[in-house]
Amino acid sequence: MNRLDFEIIKNVIKNDSRILDVGCENGELLKFLDKGKTIDGRGLEISQKNVNICVKHGLSVVQGDADKDLISYPSKSFDFVILSQTLQATHSPEKVLNQLVRISKRAIVSFPNFGSWLIRLKLLINGVMPQSNSLPHTWYTTPNIHLCTIKDFKKLCEKNSIKIEQGFYLNKNGKEINNPLNKHFNNFFSTSGLFVLKK
Amino acid sequence: MKNSKKSALLGIKKPLKLDSGKNLKNFKIAYQTYGKLNKSKNNAILICHALSGDQYAAGQNPTTKKPGWWSKAIGPNLPIDTNKFFVICSNILGGCLGSVGPKELNPKTKKIYNMSFPVITIRDMVNAQKMLIDELGIKKLLSVIGGSAGGFQALQWAASYPEKIITAIPIATSFRHSAQNIAFHEVGRQAIMSDPDWCNGNYIDKKKKPEKGLSVARMLAHITYLSEEAFQRKFGRNLQNKLSLAYSFKTDFQVESYLKHQGQTFVDRFDANSYLYITRAMDYFDLPSQKKGGLKNIYKNTPVKFCVISFTSDWVYPTKYSKEIVDALNAVGANVSFVEIQTDKGHDAFLLDEKEFNETVRGFLKATANRMGF
Numbered sequence: 194m195n196r197l198d199f200e201i202i203k204n205v206i207k208n209d210s211r212i213l214d215v216g217c218e219n220g221e222l223l224k225f226l227d228k229g230k231t232i233d234g235r236g237l238e239i240s241q242k243n244v245n246i247c248v249k250h251g252l253s254v255v256q257g258d259a260d261k262d263l264i265s266y267p268s269k270s271f272d273f274v275i276l277s278q279t280l281q282a283t284h285s286p287e288k289v290l291n292q293l294v295r296i297s298k299r300a301i302v303s304f305p306n307f308g309s310w311l312i313r314l315k316l317l318i319n320g321v322m323p324q325s326n327s328l329p330h331t332w333y334t335t336p337n338i339h340l341c342t343i344k345d346f347k348k349l350c351e352k353n354s355i356k357i358e359q360g361f362y363l364n365k366n367g368k369e370i371n372n373p374l375n376k377h378f379n380n381f382f383s384t385s386g387l388f389v390l391k392k
Numbered sequence: 393m394k395n396s397k398k399s400a401l402l403g404i405k406k407p408l409k410l411d412s413g414k415n416l417k418n419f420k421i422a423y424q425t426y427g428k429l430n431k432s433k434n435n436a437i438l439i440c441h442a443l444s445g446d447q448y449a450a451g452q453n454p455t456t457k458k459p460g461w462w463s464k465a466i467g468p469n470l471p472i473d474t475n476k477f478f479v480i481c482s483n484i485l486g487g488c489l490g491s492v493g494p495k496e497l498n499p500k501t502k503k504i505y506n507m508s509f510p511v512i513t514i515r516d517m518v519n520a521q522k523m524l525i526d527e528l529g530i531k532k533l534l535s536v537i538g539g540s541a542g543g544f545q546a547l548q549w550a551a552s553y554p555e556k557i558i559t560a561i562p563i564a565t566s567f568r569h570s571a572q573n574i575a576f577h578e579v580g581r582q583a584i585m586s587d588p589d590w591c592n593g594n595y596i597d598k599k600k601k602p603e604k605g606l607s608v609a610r611m612l613a614h615i616t617y618l619s620e621e622a623f624q625r626k627f628g629r630n631l632q633n634k635l636s637l638a639y640s641f642k643t644d645f646q647v648e649s650y651l652k653h654q655g656q657t658f659v660d661r662f663d664a665n666s667y668l669y670i671t672r673a674m675d676y677f678d679l680p681s682q683k684k685g686g687l688k689n690i691y692k693n694t695p696v697k698f699c700v701i702s703f704t705s706d707w708v709y710p711t712k713y714s715k716e717i718v719d720a721l722n723a724v725g726a727n728v729s730f731v732e733i734q735t736d737k738g739h740d741a742f743l744l745d746e747k748e749f750n751e752t753v754r755g756f757l758k759a760t761a762n763r764m765g766f
Binding site: 233235241244245247248249250251252253254255256262265266267270 | 697699718719722723724725727728729730731732733734748751752754755756758759760762
């Protein structure tokens with residue numbers, strides 16, 4: 194999956210911060226952030242093959258699983274923890290979310306919005322699990338086992354007393370939607386959401 | 393790259409205080425260097441060798457006339473690039489290629505130490521290396537790199553002198569010797585000590601050599617350095633220079649011949665008492681026991697950047713031990729990378745030309761050099 198939210202993440206992150214990219218894949222985001230910013234970036238990645246690629250490129254990455262291994266990091270040990278387009282693929286999104294805000298001062302979480310109108314329309318008309326650019330898999334091959342809508346996500350944050358500091362509502366190109374209507378209907382118009390969280 | 397015998401006389405002003413409580417004064421550490429130390433003296437890398445290694449990491453080994461044990465990794469444009477880095481490799485304390493050890497003269501008695509040489513530890517080895525680095529005028533090492541027992545030393549460096557090193561690359565290693573590790577070593581030691589030619593350790597004085605014992609110790613150890621798959625792939629049940637079984641106890645199988653050869657070549661270059669002392673030092677290695685709270689407290693607030701590397705088929709120090717180190721480092725927010733290399737070559741994979749492994753070391757060191765501006 195293309196991670197379309199790099200630019201927004203780059204803008205959120207401040208210089209000289211310590212960052213953990215959870216599910217960093219081949220380190221694209223870390224490399225991208227390293228170019229324009231002075232950051233101390235780390236990565237956690239489930240695929241050993243990807244980890245090896247990262248380390249070969251000089252990135253500090255360890256093999257690990259967001260569901261199991263976040264617990265070993267000390268509290269508030271990062272300025273920013275990033276979970277980009279991965280929350281929906283975790284086994285326990287609620288636990289992961291709580292770990293993210295525990296180990297960081299701010300967590301940046303983005304995910305595909307299952308409440309977008311296109312997804313709703315596809316399900317309504319076709320009556321089968323919708324597929325799209327951001328959700329390209331069939332229901333039986335998808336790693337996305339915990340899909341949610343922006344509304345669902347906000348409710349989960351509220352339930353866990355996680356403060357949403359900033360929200361970005363993105364179209365399918367990863368750009369913020371400027372349509373004033375979106376303010377009130379972002380769960381309907383956004384392809385994905387990106388949130389800056391704090392606890 | 394040429395090897396010229398270098399050594400430093402250490403512990404002149406201040407003796408080396410050993411973990412056993414004894415002191416070592418006026419002792420020699422033999423070493424080799426490759427590449428050039430830059431003006432700011434910040435491009436030095438220390439290579440720590442394993443149990444049976446020596447200071448001839450690159451170039452030609454003057455004893456065996458073979459390429460140095462890590463000549464595939466150290467050299468111009470190689471992963472540990474001598475065009476960029478100044479590489480130091482010293483013969484460990486207790487070793488037998490020029491550094492003080494049981495076969496050297498005790499300056500006090502003017503006699504060969506033999507078994508009167510004090511029992512040493514990995515930390516003692518590292519403290520001796522630190523004295524050497526000071527002697528060479530190097531304030532900070534760019535990296536300390538080592539596999540197996542060399543990895544113990546790299547971990548110990550990061551524990552004892554975190555402010556003296558920028559990065560550490562512990563490879564195919566662990567933070568302590570397990571019961572099984574100790575067990576294998578003990579069989580090796582018993583093989584040496586039950587050889588009549590060992591003469592209670594005084595074989596040099598008696599002009600003998602416990603060749604059989606040391607050879608068996610090496611054969612056994614060598615089995616652990618490979619994996620079952622590697623043995624099978626290399627030898628299978630192939631017969632040695634014959635078409636059918638001989639119905640005797642002479643060498644029937646290729647694998648037997650191979651092990652005997654390994655044993656024999658080892659005897660030619662290694663001292664039996666050194667083998668006893670170094671395996672003992674490895675058995676005593678238990679890093680978490682050095683501080684209350686274990687590994688986490690040892691590496692708390694460490695400025696060292698780690699790159700931990702393990703191999704899938706290593707059954708001497710399996711990946712799970714590397715993972716424990718990584719977990720402890722993560723737990724204290726240390727900067728750590730961890731790579732597990734897929735290979736069937738076993739523990740010794742780090743000595744072989746594993747592409748993925750080489751690329752990892754190269755990338756990690758390159759990134760370190762970039763950060764330092766060269």
